[in-house]
Each structure stands twice: as structure tokens, then as C-alpha cells.
Amino acid sequence: EPEVTQTPSHQVTQMGQEVILRCVPISNHLYFYWYRQILGQKVEFLVSFYNNEISEKSEIFDDQFSVERPDGSNFTLKIRSTKLEDSAMYFCASSPWQVETQYFGPGTRLLVL
Amino acid sequence: EDQVTQSPEALRLQEGESSSLNCSYTVSGLRGLFWYRQDPGKGPEFLFTLYSAGEEKEKERLKATLTKKESFLHITAPKPEDSATYLCAVVRHGGSQGNLIFGKGTKLSVKP
Numbered sequence: 001e002p003e004v005t006q007t008p009s010h011q012v013t014q015m016g017q018e019v020i021l022r023c024v025p026i027s028n029h030l031y032f033y034w035y036r037q038i039l040g041q042k043v044e045f046l047v048s049f050y051n052n053e054i055s056e057k058s059e060i061f062d063d064q065f066s067v068e069r070p071d072g073s074n075f076t077l078k079i080r081s082t083k084l085e086d087s088a089m090y091f092c093a094s095s096p097w098q099v100e101t102q103y104f105g106p107g108t109r110l111l112v113l
Numbered sequence: 114e115d116q117v118t119q120s121p122e123a124l125r126l127q128e129g130e131s132s133s134l135n136c137s138y139t140v141s142g143l144r145g146l147f148w149y150r151q152d153p154g155k156g157p158e159f160l161f162t163l164y165s166a167g168e169e170k171e172k173e174r175l176k177a178t179l180t181k182k183e184s185f186l187h188i189t190a191p192k193p194e195d196s197a198t199y200l201c202a203v204v205r206h207g208g209s210q211g212n213l214i215f216g217k218g219t220k221l222s223v224k225p
Contacts, residue, residue, distance in 0.1 A: 004156075031211060043157065043200065045212040056212055091156050098211035099144045099204050104156035 002026045004105035006092050012111045013082055021077045021108045023092030032075045033093040033102060034067065036060070043091065049075065050098070082112045115140045119201050119216035126223050129190045134199055134219045137183040142206030146184050147213065148177050149200040157200055160186075191223045 005024045034046040048055040066078045093102040120135045149157035161170040163179040170177045176187040198220045202213040
């Protein structure tokens with residue numbers, strides 16, 4: 001059964017460093033998403049991506065964040081200068097179309113020291 | 114403001130003891146309601162999608178229902194392997210490209 005994959009599973013970085021989180025969505029899906037979950041809190045929407053551009057972004061998704069689909073399979077989230085409060089679990093998701101079921105990856109646990 | 118509230122926050126059941134989890138929502142027009150299961154340190158795993166009031170979906174020991182204000186996830190004769198956090202999420206009308214608004218979840222523990 002097709003699934004969303006994410007790499008790395010864990011990442012530790014120093015404050016101010018850049019990180020890139022990688023995702024491979026399900027191959028025939030058209031909508032891609034990033035969410036984050038701070039430990040003990042709810043899952044929060046960051047950004048949605050369709051047709052090679054951002055469809056919608058939340059207030060959390062400020063200028064430090066960017067997304068890209070560099071080729072036909074990968075979808076990346078870049079944080080330019082990490083802050084302590086960026087420590088969280090980051091989930092990638094994809095769906096065949098908007099409002100249809102979103103399938104989530106296993107997540108990347110990011111720890112900023 | 115769009116909001117999803119789940120209750121209870123935590124639920125402890127004995128194996129075989131049926132119960133229900135609640136998800137109430139206030140959104141400006143519901144386009145879809147989703148139930149996910151999340152195990153510790155893992156990503157949300159899809160369970161059900163509901164689109165209109167009166168709709169019901171079933172899968173093994175789980176049954177999800179939807180009204181105009183809330184959804185219920187009924188668990189019949191649960192087993193220890195049903196222990197997880199159950200998440201409810203909605204997509205609303207109006208400008209949204211499908212981003213999910215999540216509740217905080219209900220942490221279910223089923224003891225043998």
C-alpha cells in the first residue's frame with residue numbers, strides 16, 4: 001500500500017542553523033501539506049502546496065520557512081534559522097485532491113538546542 | 114473562530130467495555146470531518162472521513178457518526194491494541210485549500 005515517507009526520522013540542530021526536512025508524498029497525489037506537533041499539543045497546519053505553489057499558509061509559516069518540490073517526487077520544508085521553539089514533530093501529508101483524505105508520514109522529530 | 118473540541122481528554126477502559134469519544138466543532142461551514150489514530154511518536158493514521166450529517170462509517174470495532182454539531186467515535190468491545198490517541202479534524206468552507214483543523218485528541222487506554 002502506498003505511503004508517505006519522511007527523512008530524517010530525527011534531527012538535532014543548533015539554534016540559528018538551517019534544516020531541510022524531506023518528504024516523498026504518495027505518487028498520484030496532487031496536494032501536499034506540512035503540519036507540526038509540539039510535544040503534548042495539537043497538530044497544527046503550516047502550509048499547503050498545489051501545482052508547484054503555496055496554496056495556503058498559517059501564521060506560523062513566516063519568512064523563516066519555505067517549501068519546495070525540487071523534482072517529481074520530493075517535497076521539502078526548509079527552516080532557514082532555527083529557533084528553540086521550532087522543536088517539534090513535523091509531519092508531511094498528501095491527498096489526491098483538496099478536502100479528500102490526507103495521508104500522513106511518520107514524522108521528523110526536530111530538536112533545536 | 115474555528116474550533117474543534119474533543120472529550121474526554123483521556124479515557125480508561127477495561128477490555129470489552131464499549132464507549133464513545135466526542136468531537137464537537139464550530140466552523141464556518143463544514144466540508145469534511147476526519148478521524149485519525151495516533152500512536153506515540155508516530156504520524157496520524159487515517160480512520161474515517163465524514164462529509165454530511167447523518168453519515169456513518171464502520172471499521173472493525175470502530176464506528177464514526179456525524180451530526181451538524183459533533184461527531185462520535187464509538188468503540189465496541191475494545192482490545193488493548195486499540196490503545197492510542199484518537200484525533201478529530203475538520204476542513205471548513207471558504208478559502209481553505211483543505212488544511213485540517215485538529216482537536217487535542219482523546220487518549221484511550223484499554224486494560225486487559
